[in-house]
Amino acid sequence: MWETVIGLEIHVQLSTESKLFSSASTDFGADQNTQASVIDLAMPGVLPVLNKNAVDMAVKFGLAVDAKIARKSIFARKNYFYPDLPKGYQISQYELPIVFDGKLDIYIDGTKKSVGITRAHLEEDAGKSIHDLYEDESAIDLNRAGTPLIEIVSEPDMRSSREAVTYLKKIHSIVKSLGISDGNMQEGSFRCDANISLRKPGDEFGTRAEIKNINSFKFVESAINYEAIRQRDILESGESVIQETRLYDPKKDETRPMRSKEEANDYRYFPDPDLLPVEISQEKIDKIKLTLPELPDDKKDRYKNNYGLKEDDAEILSLNSNLSTFFDESIKESDSNPQLVANFILSELVGLCNKHNIDISVATIKPSHISQLMNYIDQGKISSKQAKDILNELWAGKLDIDEIIRSKNIEQVSDTEILMKEAQKILEKHPKEVQDYKNGKDKLMGFFVGQIMKEMKGKANPKVLNEVLNKLLKE
């Protein structure tokens, strides 16, 4: 049997206001080349000036993954020619990265696994080359050039696409929790390269292929799965895997080699003489440590210990910071059992989000809606089935729950007196069934409930109705 060995390099765009070495804005979506200063354009004579916020963010990340923070780290130039790299070199870190020697625990079916984090370094992003805009020419947009990134390099510690995706999701959740990245994968703020090789368990590592620039959790999973099968087929036919850089094509669900010209060459790294070494004092590190927010593992513990959530639900919520923020706000104003709130969010709301491919943070439904719905269920005002119907109405754009309840006339009747009257009417209509029930035919309870519901167009609160019926039938 083959064992898949996976290491990930994750590029995370930091959410600083300005670029890593210039004062140009990093906002996404501006007109082409409007957010490139003379520094980003690599005009002759310009010099980089380090954005200190980016340094603090990298330190935050390091502290969140139990890593060491280099008291002195160095920026180096990575030299290569490409039109979207205006200087002809990328300023990155090579020999002395700012963060090194960390680790992250992931949980697979409740079992803990530690993934080593070799290093995380600061570097600037390149611009964008656009090849499909004009027929005979390529276009370059340098708005992204110089945007700060941290590149997080893992040890080859993962053994399945599932482990890889879980690790990736956890890193994603951490950078979002820390507030150091918006983690937006569509906009390229969070993307990853996967190194994949196969071996017989216990053997040395095999030759790896690197799959570049994958920008969704799903694609990471598919790309690894595809690559594992491709390499297995090669190895089983007695041939060798070639060390190369490949691209994943989601349309065809396959990986294929990059053209050799796009491949790595000799980058001629050397320390950038325009920048001083980055020195960070222990005091500074301690100060940043105090600002760390709750991280996914703490969050998971809180959900389990304080709210009694199930392991799986606590895990899912803690790995998605938008989801956990939504959940936290939902239970803040709700008296319901947190597990019921979690169930409702994870099954109903997440279902809708997935169906419409919308992130929960931008959905029109807000946590306050969920608290209100959960409270109404608790109070017996609506049933949980009705809550789902209302959720659909909310999703469709109506945003006042009381208004929906009125217009659909679906408010539950929980008033004991009303239900008592309705129940008496039905019981009087069916004396034979009442007798049978009293003789032990318990199943008839359902019949009575059904009849009353029919009469009341389903608006009776089942819980109260049951109590009322029990009381009446005992007489």
Added chain:
Amino acid sequence: MNFKSVKEILTAIKNKDVSVIELTSNYLDKIKERDDELNCFITLTEELALNKARKIDEEIAKNKVRALSGLPIAQKDIFCTKNIKTSCGSKMLDNFVSPYNATVIEKLNNAGTIMLGKTNMDEFAMGSSNETSFYGPVKNPWDTEYVPGGSSGGSASAVAARISPCSTGTDTGGSIRQPASLCGICGLKPTYGRVSRYGMIAFASSLDQAGIFTTDALDAAILLKEMSGYDEKDSTSSSVEVPDYHSYCLSDTNHKYTVGIPEEFVKDLNDDVKKVFYDSVKVLEKVGCKIKTINLKYTSLGVSAYQVVAPAECSSNLSRFDGVRYGHRSDNSSDLENLYRESRSEGFGKEVKRRILVGTYALSAGYYDAYYLKAQKVRNLIANDFKDAFDQVDLIIGPTTPDKAFKIGEKMNDPIAMYLSDVYTVSTNLAGLPAMSIPMGFKENMPLGLQIIGNHFDEKNILKISHLYQQETDWHKREPGK
């Protein structure tokens, strides 16, 4: 109109003895008269200069006087000047008009100077003779068959010919001091980090430093103050306080300097240069200096280390000239690789290509340790050498160059001989130290320079000893053709 110094000019303007417009026109006329022959200027900014001169005259009329109000100056074409062609002596940037000002330009503009034009230089500051310029060689005003030195040849020649009272230069391995020496004027390279590098087109970032050419030390003191200081746009610039160099030079504190002469700087000198040098040592003794022989034992390794570090950095610094966003783009480009290859092949001259190749090689995987890393180690040794020396002496002196100027064309086919003419200047760049060349005499009617090296940020004592020397000598007052 014949002013002898920056100081005289500033005083005359302030006292309204001369109008700035008159003065500026006068220098522009001198340039037009002489520059066809000397080729000091790549661009003359006549209209701009006259406009600014009128503006300064208006200010003076209202008694608003800035530190350098009305001082005409020539700027080396390595400094980016907003809306003005900035060529760096290269075909690559022949069509480049900078969208911004270098910090040096900004500071000098704000101090009230009048830019006369942009001066000729070796292409991308790579050269010691000003023969690698795309715009042709600059001539030495003492004898136009001779080179003025380089890379700041245009700036040096212009001040020597008195067609500009002062000028800026840059010094990576001697590019201010060597032409100052060969042209018989003062050239000051400040401490690395003293003057902002922002907007100065980079050759070798860890060595480059902007400086000035003047006829005497006091003028250099006046200008240095205005150019210096921390710049938030240059992370390598220093926040060490900028003193008033000029009043320090004139202050009568009775300095008894201990001056070191490194054996390695004098042992191979020819007799003529040696005589001129030791005559100047006598002058220093006369003004109260104590002379001490010292050793800078790694001097001989300086040029080798320099010839690895400088090309390595330049190979990376010059990558941005790719024909994509600005500068020369080849018409013969069919695809991307071709665009790079043809634009760079056509845009760069021979010496620039040679250094890019050497530097690329030195940084390549497998060679990095043997060249770049080793050169950095030598650099540390040289720096420590100086550090030890400055424990014993206040200042270090020697000849700036091994010999007088050479003839145009003489060394162009012998790059090693050309590189060796930097033997006394490169080590101060490697150590980041300030140094100045001042006129110390002549050999066969061609000037020779005395180099004074100071400790980090000790420009004030370099300037002061130079001033003491110049009170006893008149070499700096000699003008070519007179």
